[in-house]
Each structure stands twice: as C-alpha cells, then as structure tokens.
Amino acid sequence: MKKIIIAIALIATVTVAQSQNKITIKGSDTVLPLSQKEAETFMKTNKSSSITVVGGGSGVGISALIDGTTDIGMSSRPIKMDERLKLQEAGRAYKEVKIAFDALAVIVNSSNKASKLTREQLEGIYTGKIKNWKEVGGDDMQIVVYARETSSGTYEFFKEHVMNRKNYASTCLNMPATGAIVQSVSQTKGAIGYVGVAYLDKSVKDVAVSYDKGKTYIEASVANAKNKTYPIVRPLFYYYPTAKEKMVKPFVDYVLSAEGQKVVEQVGYIPLN
Numbered sequence: 001m002k003k004i005i006i007a008i009a010l011i012a013t014v015t016v017a018q019s020q021n022k023i024t025i026k027g028s029d030t031v032l033p034l035s036q037k038e039a040e041t042f043m044k045t046n047k048s049s050s051i052t053v054v055g056g057g058s059g060v061g062i063s064a065l066i067d068g069t070t071d072i073g074m075s076s077r078p079i080k081m082d083e084r085l086k087l088q089e090a091g092r093a094y095k096e097v098k099i100a101f102d103a104l105a106v107i108v109n110s111s112n113k114a115s116k117l118t119r120e121q122l123e124g125i126y127t128g129k130i131k132n133w134k135e136v137g138g139d140d141m142q143i144v145v146y147a148r149e150t151s152s153g154t155y156e157f158f159k160e161h162v163m164n165r166k167n168y169a170s171t172c173l174n175m176p177a178t179g180a181i182v183q184s185v186s187q188t189k190g191a192i193g194y195v196g197v198a199y200l201d202k203s204v205k206d207v208a209v210s211y212d213k214g215k216t217y218i219e220a221s222v223a224n225a226k227n228k229t230y231p232i233v234r235p236l237f238y239y240y241p242t243a244k245e246k247m248v249k250p251f252v253d254y255v256l257s258a259e260g261q262k263v264v265e266q267v268g269y270i271p272l273n
Helices: 002-020 032-045 058-067 081-089 119-127 153-161 178-187 222-226 242-256 258-267
Strands: 022-027 050-054 072-075 094-109 116-118 144-148 173-175 191-196 204-210 233-241
Touching: 022 058, 022 242, 032 050, 032 242, 032 258, 058 072, 058 081, 058 153, 058 233, 072 242, 094 153, 094 178, 094 222, 094 242, 094 258, 116 119, 119 144, 119 204, 144 153, 144 178, 153 191, 173 178, 178 191, 178 204, 233 242, 242 258
Parallel strands: 022 050, 022 072, 116 204, 144 173, 144 191
Antiparallel strands: 072 233, 094 191, 094 204, 094 233
C-alpha cells in the first residue's frame, strides 16, 4: 500500500511540475509576432517549458487576465482604470512589464501616388472630413479607411496620439487583426490603414508622416524610432498575476535580457535600450 501511495504522490508531483511549465500568453496582435519568436527561442534552451501564444487584441488579453484564463496578457496600450478595478474586484494583484517599443506605420495601396501625410491630414481622413485622395496630393479617388477593432490597443493609441482623441468616422472599416488590414489595403486601391512596422511588407506602401505641420516628413522604421525622429511610437506591455510570478518570471526575464532584446530588434520592434 505504501508503495502505491508513494507512486501516486510521485505522479502527482511530476504532473504539477509539468503544468507549472505550461504558460499561456494572450492579447495584442501587435505583440503577437514578438511573443511567438521570444517563446520559440526561450523553449530551445528551456526544454521543459511549453508556451502558447494567442492574439485577438489588447482588450482580449486584459480580459483573459481578469478572468484568469491567461498567465500573461499582451497589450500595446497601458491598462485602463476600469480594467484595474475589475482586477481588484477579482482579487488579482498584477504586475506591469514594459518589454519593447513599436513604431506604428501608416500604409496605403502600392499604386497610390500619395507618399506623405501630416498628422492633421490623418486626423481628417480618419474622422471622415477628408474623403478623397486628391485633397492630400493623391489621385481623384475615394479614400477607404481601415482601422483595428475597438478592443485593440492600436485602435486606441491611434485615436489618442494621431487623431487627437477625435472619434473615428462611421464609415471606417474595423478589422479583427493587423494582418487583415495589410491584406485589405493591398487589395483596395483607395485604402489606408495603420500597422506596426513588424507587419510591413512589399504588398503595401508606407507613407512618411509629419508632426510639425508639413515641415519635415519621417518614414516609419526601426532606425527612425530608435533615434526618436519618427513620432508614432508606443511601448508594449506584458501584464501577469503576481500569484503566477514564479512560473512566468523566467520567460519575462528572458525577454528583458540582452538576448531577448536582440530578438526584439530581429522581429522588427524597438528594444528598450
């Protein structure tokens, strides 16, 4: 009987040890490619660890943190006051960790001859005041506006820092993922959208942006974000429950390490230092 009890105890111990190495990360589509690559490189040297990374938006990540259905919530925006209160009500103490920075690029269809826009023009386009590309140096063509869905941290960051907190136009098409914006803009001649620089590819064209009313226009790039000349840059965050700190900290520490920050740059984001 003793042998059976000891055997059961050993099995239970192994099961617990294995479950402690299983980490779920949910949230921001912006942070998704970075977390996937960080998890991949971390697991190469930490064979007992199993990390699952799922997107869906910053709001999804924070909600999962509140519900207790994720170990780490990814976010491209700071946590909101109402989310803080919900975590408090749920009795979930948490920690915020800044893991990298991201430059937000404005993209248009590759056939569009417009190549630069001021912040004021972007505000006009996204609020619906500017409806035709001929108003901003392009062809006589209707502007088709794409944005992320409302649960996205990118949606909120763009509204606050580019649109000067104005409301999006009712004609704005909200997309469920960043990849969907790239695809839609690449297939629609009059389209405009915004994505993290890590999502830029040859299927779309990124436009230079001016934050000094047209005096200087800067292209979105890691280099321009690092030298602080590109104006649309934001921090990226991990949020995790303090109750799970022992489990997630080795991975979080890896992301913050010199090796992890090299991955940040390799994937197309801006390292912390």
